[in-house]
Amino acid sequence: MMVRESILHLDGYKAGKSIEEVRMKYGLEKVVKLASNENPYGPSPKAIEAFKSFDSLHIYPDPDPLDLREKIGEYAGVEADRITLGAGVDGILENMFKLFVEGGNEVIIPVPSFPYYHILTKLSGGVEVRVSRREDFTVDATEVLNSIGKNTRLIIICSPNNPTGNSENMNELKDIIEDGGVMIFIDEAYAEFSSKNLLDLAQYSNVILARTFSKAFGLANLRIGYAVIPEELRKYFLKVSTPFPLSTPAKQAAIAALDDREYLKMVVDRTVAERETMLRELKKMGVRAFPSESNFIFIETEFDSAYMVEELLKRGIIIRDCSGFTGCNSNHVRVSVGKKEENDMFLEAMGEIY
Amino acid sequence: MMVRESILHLDGYKAGKSIEEVRMKYGLEKVVKLASNENPYGPSPKAIEAFKSFDSLHIYPDPDPLDLREKIGEYAGVEADRITLGAGVDGILENMFKLFVEGGNEVIIPVPSFPYYHILTKLSGGVEVRVSRREDFTVDATEVLNSIGKNTRLIIICSPNNPTGNSENMNELKDIIEDGGVMIFIDEAYAEFSSKNLLDLAQYSNVILARTFSKAFGLANLRIGYAVIPEELRKYFLKVSTPFPLSTPAKQAAIAALDDREYLKMVVDRTVAERETMLRELKKMGVRAFPSESNFIFIETEFDSAYMVEELLKRGIIIRDCSGFTGCNSNHVRVSVGKKEENDMFLEAMGEIY
Numbered sequence: 001m002m003v004r005e006s007i008l009h010l011d012g013y014k015a016g017k018s019i020e021e022v023r024m025k026y027g028l029e030k031v032v033k034l035a036s037n038e039n040p041y042g043p044s045p046k047a048i049e050a051f052k053s054f055d056s057l058h059i060y061p062d063p064d065p066l067d068l069r070e071k072i073g074e075y076a077g078v079e080a081d082r083i084t085l086g087a088g089v090d091g092i093l094e095n096m097f098k099l100f101v102e103g104g105n106e107v108i109i110p111v112p113s114f115p116y117y118h119i120l121t122k123l124s125g126g127v128e129v130r131v132s133r134r135e136d137f138t139v140d141a142t143e144v145l146n147s148i149g150k151n152t153r154l155i156i157i158c159s160p161n162n163p164t165g166n167s168e169n170m171n172e173l174k175d176i177i178e179d180g181g182v183m184i185f186i187d188e189a190y191a192e193f194s195s196k197n198l199l200d201l202a203q204y205s206n207v208i209l210a211r212t213f214s215k216a217f218g219l220a221n222l223r224i225g226y227a228v229i230p231e232e233l234r235k236y237f238l239k240v241s242t243p244f245p246l247s248t249p250a251k252q253a254a255i256a257a258l259d260d261r262e263y264l265k266m267v268v269d270r271t272v273a274e275r276e277t278m279l280r281e282l283k284k285m286g287v288r289a290f291p292s293e294s295n296f297i298f299i300e301t302e303f304d305s306a307y308m309v310e311e312l313l314k315r316g317i318i319i320r321d322c323s324g325f326t327g328c329n330s331n332h333v334r335v336s337v338g339k340k341e342e343n344d345m346f347l348e349a350m351g352e353i354y
Numbered sequence: 355m356m357v358r359e360s361i362l363h364l365d366g367y368k369a370g371k372s373i374e375e376v377r378m379k380y381g382l383e384k385v386v387k388l389a390s391n392e393n394p395y396g397p398s399p400k401a402i403e404a405f406k407s408f409d410s411l412h413i414y415p416d417p418d419p420l421d422l423r424e425k426i427g428e429y430a431g432v433e434a435d436r437i438t439l440g441a442g443v444d445g446i447l448e449n450m451f452k453l454f455v456e457g458g459n460e461v462i463i464p465v466p467s468f469p470y471y472h473i474l475t476k477l478s479g480g481v482e483v484r485v486s487r488r489e490d491f492t493v494d495a496t497e498v499l500n501s502i503g504k505n506t507r508l509i510i511i512c513s514p515n516n517p518t519g520n521s522e523n524m525n526e527l528k529d530i531i532e533d534g535g536v537m538i539f540i541d542e543a544y545a546e547f548s549s550k551n552l553l554d555l556a557q558y559s560n561v562i563l564a565r566t567f568s569k570a571f572g573l574a575n576l577r578i579g580y581a582v583i584p585e586e587l588r589k590y591f592l593k594v595s596t597p598f599p600l601s602t603p604a605k606q607a608a609i610a611a612l613d614d615r616e617y618l619k620m621v622v623d624r625t626v627a628e629r630e631t632m633l634r635e636l637k638k639m640g641v642r643a644f645p646s647e648s649n650f651i652f653i654e655t656e657f658d659s660a661y662m663v664e665e666l667l668k669r670g671i672i673i674r675d676c677s678g679f680t681g682c683n684s685n686h687v688r689v690s691v692g693k694k695e696e697n698d699m700f701l702e703a704m705g706e707i708y
Binding site for chain 1: 597
């Protein structure tokens with residue numbers, strides 16, 4: 001029984017190596033994972049408590065819970081009817097591709113960026129149009145606008161961008177939104193770590209702006225994402241969504257996490273402070289590390305990325321080899337900002353290697 | 355910004371009314387929901403405990419956990435490498451459609467059956483080919499085989515069938531599998547309530563057999579489904595799956611639920627006993643209720659289904675109006691088998707209406 005032709009040539013999403021795998025393979029006791037941009041402080045204790053307070057696991061969850069949408073609406077400064085929920089930004093992306101992209105449609109992606117955009121483009125039968133970024137990895141509006149053709153259905157902008165860490169300029173994106181005449185998807189999964197955000201752009205009728213509870217809110221395991229969308233699109237998102245994207249305990253955890261702003265601030269402040277320390281130390285070593293508005297750092301090493309990753313694995317540190325990301329080269333790696341002791345371990349290892 | 359043409363005409367999945375909605379609308383204190391085929395006893399207490407024993411919510415879950423696949427493999431009598439996981443049978447179905455169905459492909463569905471099959475066929479750009487069932491709602495192999503054309507990619511068989519409650523005959527399905535030459539999807543979400551199951555058919559290289567933790571195992575809220583598949587398909591399922599279909603707490607709950615067979619037996623025994631009592635009582639009233647191998651009962655009422663549903667709502671009982679299901683008529687409703695006191699409330703109300 002053959003699967004569809006386009007599936008045969010598809011690369012699936014590659015998750016990071018687990019701590020357990022590395023511990024066993026290298027016979028190490030202490031292994032730290034700085035590969036998946038997780039929040040090392042975990043979620044607010046109140047979110048964990050809320051998660052555990054629901055026992056009726058035999059009842060189907062609410063397909064589109066208003067209480068969470070209202071709470072997110074408050075946080076993002078929009079009405080609840082402009083919020084759509086999904087199983088992580090991944091779930092939002094899947095719904096959006098179902099809505100806008102079919103065979104032969106073009107999707108513009110400034111590269112490098114998050115690999116799942118490329119996978120979904122191929123899965124949907126769409127054609128990926130790659131646009132280069134500037135030296136500092138920002139998106140060049142002129143380049144994007146010049147790539148728009150009559151089959152273009154979607155432009156995907158990630159800000160702060162994974163894996164390069166830079167944020168986009170609001171005015172530059174306005175040009176694309178106002179002159180492009182197509183749907184723009186803005187992935188702000190890492191927005192909380194940035195000094196600026198692009199929420200104001202969600203006022204445009206051709207913008208979908210996605211966010212997540214997986215990063216600053218520390219709930220990656222539960223897959224909770226949302227998007228600010230034009231109100232008239234909400235019914236279509238519901239039509240194409242998996243019927244029950246969020247469990248009730250996950251929903252309760254998200255609400256409690258949103259209520260604990262003090263905890264969120266602690267996570268962001270510590271992460272930003274650690275990030276800047278790491279950048280400073282890396283520069284001292286002569287490592288080419290790029291400025292970041294996120295909870296990870298993009299590095300162009302002198303060595304082959306596979307060698308770099310392997311040398312760090314031997315020392316118990318898992319980072320991400322980015323050489324397989326479309327638009328990256330064989331020297332690119334990405335390291336997440338962990339807790340101080342994890343980052344110190346990474347920096348010490350880098351000192352040895354360099 | 356326009357969504358794809360095929361989305362405009364799509365009916366989304368309609369979840370059942372919630373108890374809270376009905377309580378408010380009708381000003382009732384006691385409302386019972388017999389509309390979503392939930393397990394009224396809940397999951398094993400050990401599953402709830404396992405669910406709550408995981409605190410690292412900030413860490414991404416394992417994309418394809420071997421421990422759960424091994425445990426399911428034991429339960430289903432197959433190797434772990436023949437198990438694929440998904441967010442409910444819904445998630446398995448979504449992956450399967452991505453693998454096999456694209457624009458213009460035909461999907462054969464004996465009707466009536468589970469509405470989500472129709473939604474996914476339309477979403478994928480496929481063409482739905484409806485096949486009538488026999489008087490007792492079983493699938494007629496000859497009818498199905500006659501419907502296969504050169505564009506047929508998938509045949510979907512639900513057994514026990516939702517909403518009609520009947521199970522399929524193994525030999526009848528063998529004819530379809532052996533002579534059809536296309537992929538057969540068997541949805542056994544309700545298998546645990548049936549006197550027979552179709553697991554042996556999963557030995558064929560053109561069969562995908564899906565099951566769930568949402569029904570007999572009482573974990574509907576957590577969306578955990580699996581399928582027994584030909585081993586060579588596993589890599590393709592992983593390629594098209596959402597990267598992290600199951601949270602770690604959900605996975606742990608599923609493992610604990612599988613370990614508590616005694617509890618499972620209690621749930622199934624009570625449900626089956628209650629179902630038979632309900633059927634007996636309904637027949638006494640002259641209600642046309644069909645035999646069931648599941649945890650729900652299909653009824654052809656003398657009244658319009660909307661009237662029937664409304665009369666029951668006034669009395670605090672939520673059942674499912676099936677008149678909107680493809681292949682049902684305007685007298686069809688479905689009632690879930692609840693706990694004794696819930697079923698008694700339903701039977702009493704039916705006595706008043708009839």
